[in-house]
Amino acid sequence: MLATRNPHKGTELAALLEDLGIRIRTLAEFPDAPEVVEEGKTCEANAVKKAVAVARHTGLPAVADDTGLEVEALGGRPGVHAARYAGEGATYEDNWRKLLRELEGVPWERRRARFITVAAIATPSGKVEVVEGVLEGLIAEAPAGGQGFGYDPVFLVPELSKTLAQLTAEEKNRVSHRAGAFARMREILKKQ
Numbered sequence: 001m002l003a004t005r006n007p008h009k010g011t012e013l014a015a016l017l018e019d020l021g022i023r024i025r026t027l028a029e030f031p032d033a034p035e036v037v038e039e040g041k042t043c044e045a046n047a048v049k050k051a052v053a054v055a056r057h058t059g060l061p062a063v064a065d066d067t068g069l070e071v072e073a074l075g076g077r078p079g080v081h082a083a084r085y086a087g088e089g090a091t092y093e094d095n096w097r098k099l100l101r102e103l104e105g106v107p108w109e110r111r112r113a114r115f116i117t118v119a120a121i122a123t124p125s126g127k128v129e130v131v132e133g134v135l136e137g138l139i140a141e142a143p144a145g146g147q148g149f150g151y152d153p154v155f156l157v158p159e160l161s162k163t164l165a166q167l168t169a170e171e172k173n174r175v176s177h178r179a180g181a182f183a184r185m186r187e188i189l190k191k192q
Contacts, residue, residue: 001025001026001027001030001054001055001058001060001061001062001063002014002024002025002026002027002062002063002064003027003036003050003051003053003054003055003062003063003064004026004027004050004064004065005027005028008148008149008150009065009149010026012169012172012173012178013063013065013178013182014026015169015173016173016178016179016182016183016186017063017182017185017186017189020186020189020190022189025058025060027054030054030057030058032057033053033054033057033058034053034054034057036049036050036053036054038050038066038083040066040080041080042080042118043065043066043067043068043080043116043117043118044066044118044120044130044132046064046066046080046118047064047065047066047118047119047120047130048064048120048122048128048130049064050062050064050066050120051063051064051120051121051122051128052120052122052126052128054122055122055123055124055126056124056126058124059124060124061121061122061123061124061192062121062122063119063120063121063185063189064119064120064122065117065118065119065120065178065181065182066080066117066118067082067083067115067116067117067118067150067177067178068080068081068082068115068116069082069099069113069114069115069116069151069155070113070114070116071099071103071111071112071113071139072110072111072112072113073103073106073110073111073112074099074102074103078095078099082095082150082151083095083150085098085099086098092149092150092151095150095151096143096150096151096153096154099139099151099154100139100141100142100143100154103139103141108138111138111139111140112136112137112138113136113137113138113139113155114134114135114136114137114177115134115135115137115151115155115176115177115178116132116133116134116177117132117133117134117176117177117178117180117181118130118131118132118181119131119132119133119178119181119182119184119185121185121188121189121192129188131181131184131185131188132180132181132184133176133177133178133179133180133181133182133183133184134177134180135155135157135175135176135177135180136158137155137156137157137158138155138156138158139154139155139156140153140154140155140156140163142154143163143165144162144163144165144166145162145163145164145165145166145167146165147164147165147166147167147168147169147172148164148165148167148169148172151164152164152165152172153165157175160175164176
């Protein structure tokens, strides 16, 4: 089970796990699954909470993740609150526009940022394993690219001189924080 209702994330996660020879199911198949409130103080707490709740409800092993964005010039904000940075119900664009406003006039050397994805897998019996992936980068001064979701238009990968939104899905799945976490998750799934 992929413990997400976000269709963009679901597509990305399915692509990262597709060749394992296992059937990947989504919450779309379980409309009565509980809505898990992400109120943890860390990405790990949120990922574990979602994975455990979905595994218990469906009776299937469940994989969940949570991602935070830490921006140096903002003292680590938005952090674990990245998805709700501009408020409840905010769009992806609302969130990255707020981030760009807060970084107006901030020089490049202070625009360092990192994405952190924590992925958890839980069994219906409650066994949990956790992995992490990190992507270091910079926050661009303006959005660029039309791919991806979330903060992708403003997260610049210095080695590629492109934002995540300028990368193809295949390119992103080779370098992203989520790809790093799910490369480790793949190893856990292979063993199981």
